[in-house]
Amino acid sequence: MSGAEHMVRFEQVAKRYPGGIQALGEVSFGLARGEMVFLTGHSGAGKSTLLKLIALLERPSRGRVLFDGRNVGRISRRQIPWLRRQIGIVFQDHSLLSDRRVFDNVALPLVIAGVAYPEIRKRVRAALDKVGLLEKERMYPPMLSGGQQQRVGIARAIVAKPPLLLADEPTGNLDPELSAELMQFFVSLNELGTTVLIASHDLDLIRRLQRRVLVLKDGALADDVPARQVAAP
């Protein structure tokens, strides 16, 4: 067993972008192993920045971000890939390669890890099946709707079975029914042991799922609501 009880830990983390914009200031919280947490707040509150700091898409200006007990800010450039392979990320802008088929997009994390092709095939199809896009595997992302592209991004994030899943507005482009379905999917992933952190402003949905909620306001942690206190609608 690893010594760190927290999957992710923020200790007085601040992030100031060049140009003086303060995105986060003095944020502290812990994300337990196997927990599912929602991150909410108005747009520009720093949700995306917080997620980026975990995956080292940005480095903190002050404070410490710990992943699995390791100070992410101290990780050298050469070790960034190691960190990113432990984290599945669903991006707001999908970040898919438009000139690669859906199958190849989802396969990327496995290809990078050097997994054998038959295994890649099996796992990519399983991931696409879970997000309901198996029949689209030979299509190119621009041929799909925004919601479908979002689901391709989710399939890519989970295909390598990372211990931590980060999602930035994963239901932003989806209709309510599909949103609920996807959230349920994240819940089932979490029940299988994946730690999940989802940035979302879909408050109705969040309330229904009754999980811990972190509320960001102007770059500071305004509230940390434990799961049992989240009121069902």
Place this chain on the structure above:
Amino acid sequence: MSRRAGSQSGGVPWPGGVRAWARRHAYSLLSSLGALVRHPLATLMTVVVLAITLSLPTGLYMTLDNAERISDGWERLDTVSVFLDAEIEERGAVQLASLLSTWPGIVAVDPISPQAGMAELTGRLQLDDLAGRIEANPLPWVLEVTPAGGQDVETLSGRLRGAEGVDQVVVDLQWLERLSAILALLERLAVLLGVLFAVAVAFVIGNTIRMDIHNRREEIRVLALVGATDGFVRRPFLYSGFWYGLGGGLAAWLVVELSLFVLSGPVGRLSGTYASDFTLASPPWLVVATLVLGSGILGVLGAWLAVGRHLRAIHPS
């Protein structure tokens, strides 16, 4: 076969072991070829530029190589002029000629009479009335001696000097020395051009890869997001550089062979007028291998320069 408890996942440099490493390489190789095939026209244009660039020094090298082979032939045709004593008449000259032609190392002896010598001289100096103005022909009999191939001309002329009735032995090798000096100069020039053009090839490929990187910025970004190492991002570009270089080298070889083929007709007719059966030689395999592999390696080098610079710009500081 029993499978041991897999490869250590903790090993950072080679995660997943040798087979995973080989799979990643295979992927890079295929994806680099795929990228080139997806843009056939751009690839072709780059390869043509490289082919022309590489064919110039190679062509010059082949020209020199062939010129040296011709001049080797000339050296054998070179003759030694043996000037006989003035008092030796026709009979003595012919006797000495037949004696010398039995010497080993001598292929032929051709006696030239004073009259023939005078006629040649007046012709060469364009002094038509020279013979008329000189009362007695001052020229002696001359024997034109053709040494055998491989015969050291210096030794032979020494022995000829010792023969009875011989006044002077003249070996006119100066023009050959000049020729070989010119060839040596051109050879040095070829080496110089070769180096310059090699640098040009590396930079042409580096620049092409730079544009590739620019066009595939988004792909590089996404690869980095999902955990690709710098090596993984870099590798397809290095392979592309290698393919460009290899393609350029092969095409340059083709250009040189085609040029030799086109020139072979005229060269054959020209050498025919010299009663020679000289033909242009194709580049030897060592030269072809150096050209093709060398330009491949230059491609990798150029690509490395371009990728190294741009990778640094991608990651957050």
